Amino acid sequence: MRSNGHVPNGKQAAAGAAFKNGIQVVNSDGVFSDDVGPYLTYEKINPAGFNYHLISVFGSQSTGKSTLLNNLFGTNFGVMNEEERRQTTKGIWLAKNKREDEASHQMADNILVMDVEGTDGQERGEDQDFERKSALFALATSEILLVNMWETQVGLYNGANMGLLKTVFEVNLQLFVKDNHSIPRSLLFFVIRDHTGRTPLTNLSKTLVNTLDRIWASISKPAGLEESKIQDYFDFAFAALPHKLLQPEKFDDEVAKLGTRFREGYKDPKTVGLLDETSQPLLLPEYHRRIPADGFSVYAKGVWEQIQSNKDLDLPTQQELLAQFRCVEIARECLIAFDAVIVPLETKQADAVRSGQSTLLPALGLAVSTARSSLLREFESAASRYHKGVFKKQLEELETTVDGRLKLVYDGQLNAASKSGVTGFVDAVSETVRAGSKSGSQYDFAKIVDVEKKRAISKFEELANESAVEGTSWSDHSSQLDLFKKDLDKESKRLRQEEMRLLATRVERWIKSKLDESIGLEFNKLGSRRGGSGAPETGSKPPSEADHWDRVWTIFTDIVAQAEKRFVDRAASFDASSDEVEVGLWRLRRKAWIALKTKTAEETAEGNLAMKLRENFEDGFRYDDEGVPRIWRPSDDIDGAFARARDNTLKLIPLLSRFRLAATSAPPPLDAWIGARPATTSRADEEDLAPIGGVDDAEESLTEEMTVLSEARQADITHRFRKTADGIYVEAKRGALGGVTQ
Ligand code: GDP
Ligand code: MG
Structure with missing residues (x-):
């Protein structure tokens, strides 16, 4: 994972030059640098996770700390100039281990070293403050605190170094112990410089441990921890180096050996607080602060800013904020x-x-x-x-x-x-x-x-x-599938209804054509008393005009019955529900009735009716009972024949004016035949249905529904027919007198 603080590509080269010798993490004004993230990116430490190490150095001014680090890790920290004795700049510096020689292969990966540079803490209050702050910072971040001192300083309880260590211990208590959070151990690694060899290192170590115990005893501890020992919180390790200037080769040898100790390892379970084996690896897991490399810069900045603003430094909180x-x-x-x-x-x-x-x-x-x-x-x-x-x-x-x-x-x-x-x-x-x-x-x-x-x-x-x-x-997807199935069912129903409607339309059309044919024939019969216009059918009884409507009703109901059967048969193949079929049939009957009414109206329309009456009259007047055309002679009873034929035809008008059955003289049982409106009819089902008098709760009655010719039309028709008949009579009379056959 790449991390915060990318170095923009264009600036990489410039950054490379700037980062070559490491960076100043905290400057002399106590300001934390924004370069830490970019530097770790530059050094490719960001993706390392926990696979990196941080070591800080402590010690009095000008004890060769920076010189030691530069020799141990190939860094280039500022070193006091021998001739000018000029102080290096105050601050905290950071650089990665640059060693690449044979011995460096034994060292751990990604070692970062912090060099703390300040004036001697004893001289001025302000510097004591910086010393304390840098100690806090180093403890919060570093695994190893490297304490650098002259051999001559060993055993000096009141020396500058001891003041520094006292600070470190107090700060450690403040940081890790009082909060009772998980307490990381730290390693104090003492490097004794200008070791003459007269006093063996083991003796020097013992003296130092005694001094440390004394310092520990002298600091005030939180309640409950009065009896605690320094070894509860710190491990110790010791090394000695010869004088660099007097024994340069030996110095180099020892430094090289020392370098190999900066490798990962585990503590012998028998050791308590002391890594006294001189070849013991120093980078133990328990010292690691467990801050992922890609979060280090953010964490370190947060920690420093807390320290700098003199706030209580609460590392667990810092770690949560970082996280x-x-x-x-x-x-x-x-x-x-x-x-x-x-x-x-x-x-x-x-x-x-x-x-x-x-x-x-x-x-x-x-x-x-x-x-x-x-x-x-x-x-x-x-x-x-x-x-x-x-x-x-x-x-x-x-x-x-x-x-x-x-x-x-x-x-x-x-x-x-x-x-x-x-x-x-x-x-x-x-x-x-x-x-x-x-x-x-x-x-x-x-x-x-x-x-x-x-x-x-x-x-x-x-x-x-x-x-x-x-x-x-x-x-x-089970709930969506359910919805989908419901949608399909809805569409199926819609399609089925559409299909039913199409079927209904087809059946209606069939009814209409049947009615056209059969009912037309029935009305045509009115033109003739013997069932034909002129030519009589031998052997068949002429249909009675009085039965006209009975025949119409029978033909009509027969046709509709056939249509219903077609409809039901076909609808069965749709998986239509019985309700749907019931509604369909009900609609079909109503439409069929309307079709019959239309057909009737057509047959009894002005011209049609006049023609039929005329034909009927002529059939009675101009043909004899055998169907033979009459040739009128002056002696014939023209007047009588005329009156009979005319009166017979006139009887048709009231008959045709109303649809009624001969036996009862009542209208056909239309309401019963259509049947009650099925309970499941929808608004759409009724939308295109014309009201039917006497069937629906309309204002019209069944009598009105069955009226074919109104009183006024009957009168009008009668009047016209009489005129027509009179004309024919006059012609017949004239013909008889003139001997002109018709
Ligand atoms: P720092 O202030 O502790 O970082 O010390 P420096 O590394 O700047 O060195 C301070 C002075 O001590 C320089 O003049 C070095 O040449 C000198 N010096 C470095 N190493 C040794 C050493 O091993 N013995 C002695 N006596 N002087 C040293
Ligand atoms: Mg230095």
């Missing part, structure tokens, strides 16, 4: 790759929604699952090094945020799948039905619906499974 900061930062970095995959998908969906369409994202589940799992994996590998509680919370938050977004995408996908599934289903059914009706075959509507429904459902499920996001509990 929070870094987890957010890491999450943001991890989200870049995730967004590169997810944002285009989100955009595509949003665009589709905006334009009122739906879009299916191909291979969604795979893309999303991969993006999600690598996001979480990367976050975990980088962030889990930080404070566990904070990390877990941030991981949950990240998951919640990410899953919130992914769920929207997933839901959008299922929505689109559902929409396109429904459209596809409707299209497929309509297409198959259209093909079926085109070929004229009796297609099985219910079966078509069933097959297409199954196909749509399996396609939906396949898509949903393909879109599932691995590792989530919410990518379960």
Whole structure:
């Protein structure tokens, strides 16, 4: 994971030059540098996790500390100039181990060294303050405090070094002990300089330990810790070096040996507080401050600023703050790759929604699952090094945020799948039905619906499974599948009703053509008393005009009965419910009645009716009972024949004026025949139905419904017919007198 404080590419070379000899972490004004992050990036330590080490050096001014570090670690810390005796600049300096020789291979990776430079703490109050602050800072960050002193200083209880150590102990108590948080141990590594060899190192060590015990005894300890020993908190190690200027070669040899001790290792369980084996490795796990490398700069800055502003330094809080900061930062970095995959998908969906369409994202589940799992994996590998509680919370938050977004995408996908599934289903059914009706075959509507429904459902499920996001509990499509099935059912019902309506229309059309033919014939018979216009059918009894409406009713109900049968048979293949069939039949009967009424109106329209009356009259007047045309002679009873024929025809007018059955002289049982309105009729079912008098709760009565000719029309028709008949009579009379046959 890359980290905070990137060095912009263009500045890399410049930064390289600036960073060659390390950096000043805290300057002489006590200001923390912004270069720590970039420096760790430059030195490629950022990705190291916990695989780095921090060592700080302490000791009186001009005891050769910087010289020692430069020799041990190949650094280039400022060293006091021999001739000028000029002080190096105050501050805290940081550099990475630069050793690359043979011996350096035994050293641990990524050793960082901090050189603390200040004036002697005893001289001025201000500097004592800096000494204390830098001690705090070093303790909060470093695994090893390297204490540098002359051999001659050993045993001097009141020397400058001892004051410094007292400070270190007090600060340690302040930092780690009083809060009773997990107390990291630190290693105090004493390097005794200008060792003459007259007093062996072991003796010097003992003297030092005694002095340390005395110092420890002298500081005031928090309640409950009065009896604690210094060894409870610190381990000690010792080394001695010969005079650099007097024994330069020996000095170099010893320094080289010393360098190899900066390697990782474990403590012999028998040792208590003392690493007295001179070859014992010094970098033990218990000293590590467990600040991930990519968080070090933020942590160190936070710690220093607390120290600098004289606030109580609470390291656990600092670590939590660091964890929070870094987890957010890491999450943001991890989200870049995730967004590169997810944002285009989100955009595509949003665009589709905006334009009122739906879009299916191909291979969604795979893309999303991969993006999600690598996001979480990367976050975990980088962030889990930080404070566990904070990390877990941030991981949950990240998951919640990410899953919130992914769920929207997933839901959008299922929505689109559902929409396109429904459209596809409707299209497929309509297409198959259209093909079926085109070929004229009796297609099985219910079966078509069933097959297409199954196909749509399996396609939906396949898509949903393909879109599932691995590792989530919410990518379960059962509820969406239920909704999808409901939508399909709704569409099936709609399609079936449409199909029923089409069927009804077809059957209605059939009824109309049948009525046209049969009822037309029936009305034509009115033109003749013997069932034909002129030519009588031998052997058949002429139909009685009085039965006209009975025959119409019978023909009508027969036709409708046949139509009903067709309708019911066909509807059965739709899987139509009995309710739907019932409603369909009810509508059919009503429409059939309206069709009959229309046909009747057509037959009794002005011209038609006048013509039929005329034909009827002529049939009675101009033909004899045998159907032979009459040739009037002057002796014939023209007047009598005329009056008979005219009166007979006139009887048709009241007969035709009302639809009624001969036996009862009452209208046909239309209301009973149509039947009560089925309870399941919808508003749409009734929308296109004309009201029928005497059947609906309309104002009109059944009598009105059955009225074919109004009183006024009857009078009008009668009047006209009489005129026509009179004309024919006059002509006949004239013909008889003139001997002109007609
Ligand atoms: P610092 O102030 O502790 O960092 O000390 P420096 O490294 O700046 O060195 C201070 C002076 O001590 C310089 O003039 C060095 O040449 C000198 N010096 C360095 N190493 C040794 C040593 O091992 N013995 C003695 N006597 N002088 C040393
Ligand atoms: Mg120095």
